[in-house]
Amino acid sequence: MRRLYARAEQPVQKYKDELAINGDLSYLNLDWKPVPIIPKFVDIVVNGMDDKLYDIKAFAQDPESRRIRSKYAEDILRDMQAKEFLQNLQGAVGLNLFNTDKPEELPENKEELDLHMQLSYKQASEIAAEEAVNNTLEFNKYSLTKKRIIEDITTLGIGAVKTNWNKAEGVKVDYVDPTRLVYSYTEDPNFQDIWYVGEVKALSIPEIKKQFPDLTDSELERLEQYQGNASFLYNYNKNYDGNYVYLLYYEYKTYSEQVFKIKKTGTGLEKSLEKPDTFAPPENENFDRVSRSIEVLYSGCKVLGYDMMLDWRMAENMTRPKSNLVKVNMNYNICAPKLYKGRIESLVSRMMGFADMIQLTHLKIQQVISKIIPDGVYLDVDGIAEVDLGNGTSYNAQEALNMYFQTGSILGRSMTVDGDPNPGRIPIQELQSNSGGNKMQSLIQTYEYYLKMIRDVTGLNEARDGSTPSSDSLVGLQKLAAANSNVATKHILNSYLYLTLRTCENIVLRTADSIEFALTEEALKNSISTWNVGQLADLKNIHLYDYGLYLDLVPDEREKEQLEANIQAALQQGSINLEDAIDVRGINNLKLANQTLKLKRKLAAAAAQAANQANIQAQAQANAESAERAAMAEVQKKQATMDVDVKKEKAKSQFEIERMRVEAQIKRELMELEFNYNMQLGEQKIQREANRETQIEDRKDTRARIIGTQQSAIANQKQKELNAIDFENPSSIEELEDPIDGLLMDQ
Structure with a gap:
């Protein structure tokens, strides 16, 4: 019934009985389909929890694993304490005596070592166990099964899942329908104290033959012809399907005596051999019998409604916890968080009564709507008869209604034709029925009341689904209301986890068990082919370890916001850097993330303090070195001044010597130049004197010739009685040239 309510498919006969009069519904024409209120709230819970992510963590807790973990922690602690010495030794002789491959990543203190062991350290066997679990869940499509489990816990208040093993498929994880589950009486919500459990399944004849190959053809024919109990042979739609037979698979927990034969060897040692519980050796000094009681499981399969057992035997490959091998785990895991005195309460059961009232209110609203009549008008025919339009036409009722409905105006007369007051002066009046308005408002308020009651009893407020967020509420208040709603349904999440x-x-x-058989072992290895050889070797020895498993939930939005607020505050204060913030955000466990954040802040504060001390020491050292450098600079300055003065005097001396040498050289060159010039001047003077004497003699000769010529010309003039000769005029001389030349030639 709860599933029908969760699907809004509950029977409507009780609603008909409420509204019927002596069983008569002939006057009602209503939509009896249930209002889907409960499915909405179921979807909110299921879809919200289906998004919850988690990581499966394995923690090896057997003595050998604890010894390895303790040794690793002790080695890290020794490296931490002797880090400086080992680094100096490595630098001196070149030997790396650290127990870790990365000495630079060693924790700085005990708190950081604890976080390192929780976050970073992982044994190969633990990784093998985690991967085996994840691959098995993925192979069995557990992501689809978990949604059905959450929906069952929300709807029915109980969820169940079965873990089985067979040689063909290995480990199987199957969904179990709680409505087909039978179990012994218990008051434990986790069903830890039940001693039998079973489930009803509908199987076809071929599937039965596949599971039970020893069945003969005659037995299969009897099963095929078997009609059985009608409550098991009709499906949800009440239609018989003869292709299926309903079987009851069950487990029965009891005790068995485990007997061992203790034999004493000739060397004084003892050897134990397991024997059946009927073993009763005779009294002998070399033999002894010891026994203990252990839990065992018997599994079977029975055809419902028919006297036939398909299987009944002691279960093979029983699962026993490593910490207590006397105990045995059933293959069925069941949880009903609201179980009390054998009665199971669910979220849907809380809403069913109010959902019935909402459905009745919805039907009443339909009934009121069907009886509501529209507003009408009152027409006074006698009042219309007294109206004269003045154009010879009459004012009838149809004309009056047409005018009223089209224009909203009417014509009337206050006086009759006889002059008397007209009681029908307003011939048309509107009739206000308003018969169902108040009833509708009352029913809507009733509907809202029962809807609010559903929210109150379930804790699923408006902020959870965001249906009617208040415009006056701040975003933070709405998130707080949604978080409170999540708390109200946390028992469902805890049961599913x-x-x-x-x-x-x-x-x-x-x-x-899978590793013991070649076929399932090979399938398991193929599913984890990405592992290295060492992890495969650890997987083979997985049965030697005892693991504690836990689920590391991914923080929800509210927790992420709180963590992010802490990270942002630390970033603004400068107590962590961006790399630290990225590391903290990558931790799914909120507690470890906050511890890591606190440790990062402490380390950053210590580093800042150390840097400050280093700066102070560096400043003091720098000041001392600065003073020393200043004194040294002063000495060097004086020394440099003296060196400069010496060099300056030396340079002056060298300059003076060089000046004198250059001056002497210049004087010598000037004297040589002066001597050369004097020699040249003397030679030129002698040459000039010689030239002058030559010129004088030449002039004398020229004058003598001229004088002789002139005298000859004068003589010729006189002889020939020519005109006077102007020796200053060249033309006069030219006239005499020929005679003179002839004369000269004669001479």
Whole structure:
């Protein structure tokens, strides 16, 4: 019935009985389909929890694993304490005596070592167990199964899942329908104290033959012809399907005596051999019998409604916790968080009564709507008869209604034709029925009341689904209201996580069975082909370890916002850097993330303090070095001044010597030049004197010739009685040239 309410498919006969009069519904024409209120709230819860992410973590807790973990922590602690000495030794002799491959990443203190062991350290066997569980869940499509489990816990108040193993497929994780589940009486919400459990399944004849190959053809024919109990042979739509037979698979927990034969060898040692519980050796000094009681499971399969057992035997490959091998785990994991005195309450059961009232209110609203009549008008025919339009036409009722409906105006007369007051002066008046308005408003308020009651009893407020957020509410208040709503349904999430955790524990225990058979072992290895050889070797020895499993939930939005606020505050204060913030955001566990953030801040504060001290020391050293450098600079300055003065005097001396040398050289060159010039001047003077004497003699000769010529010309003039000769005029001389030349030639 709860599932029908969760699907809004509950029977409507009780609603008909409420509204019927002596069983008569002939006057009602209503839509009896249920209002889907409950499915909305179921979807909100299921879809919200289906988005919850988690990581499966394995923690090896057997003595050998604890020893390895303790040794690793002790080695890291020794490296931390002797870090400086080992670094100096490595620098001196070149030997790396650290126990870790990365000495630079060693924790600085005990708190950081604790976080390192929780966040970074992981044994290969633990990684192998985690990967085996994840691959098994993925192979069995557990992501689809978990949504059905959450929906069952929300709707029915109980969820169940079965872990099984077979040689063909290895570890199997199957969904179990709680409505077909039978179990012994218990008051434990986790069903830890039940001693039998079973489920009803509908199987076809071929599937039965595949599961039970020893069945004969005659037995299969009897099963095929078997009609059985009608409550098992009709499906949801009440239609018989003869292709299926309903079987009851069950497990029965009891005790068995485990007997061992203790034999004493000739060397004084003892050897134990397991024997059946009927073993009763005779009294002998070399033999002894010891026994203990252990839990065992018997599994079987019975045809419902028919006297036939298909299987009944002690279960093979029973899962026993490593911490207590006397106990045995059932293959069924069941959880009902609201179980009390055998009665199971669910979220849907809280809403069913109010959903019925909402449905009745919805039907009443339909009934009121069907009886509501529209507003009408009152027409006074006698009042219309007294109206004269003045154009010879009459004012009838149809004309009056047409005018009223089209224009809203009417014509009337206050006086009759006889002059009397007209009682029908307003011939048309509107009739206000308003018969169903108040009833509708009252029913809507009733509807809202029952809807609010559903929110109150379930804790699913408006902020959870965002249907009617208040415009006056701040975003932070709405998120706080949504967070409170999540708290109201947290028992559903815890139950689902409990079933997942128990399933993972059974998978780890069942993995050892898969390794014992070649076919399932090869399939398991192929599913983890990305591992290295060392992890495969650890997987083979997984049955030697005892694991504690836990689910590391990814923080929800509210937790992420709180963590992000802390990170932003630390970033603004400068107590962490961006790399530290990225590391903290990558941790899913909120507690470890906050611890890491606090440690990062402490380390940053210590580093800042150390840097400050280093700066102070560096400043003091710098000041001392500065003073020393100043004194040294002063000495060097004086020394440099003296050196400069000496060099200056030396330079002056060298300059003076060089000046005198250059001056002497210049004087010598000037004297040589002067001597050369004097020699040249003397030679030129002698040459001039010689030239002058030559010129004088030449002039004398020329004058003598001229005088002789002139005398000859004068003589010729006189002889020939020519005109006077102007010796200053060249033309006069030219006239005498020929005679003179002839004369000269004669001479």
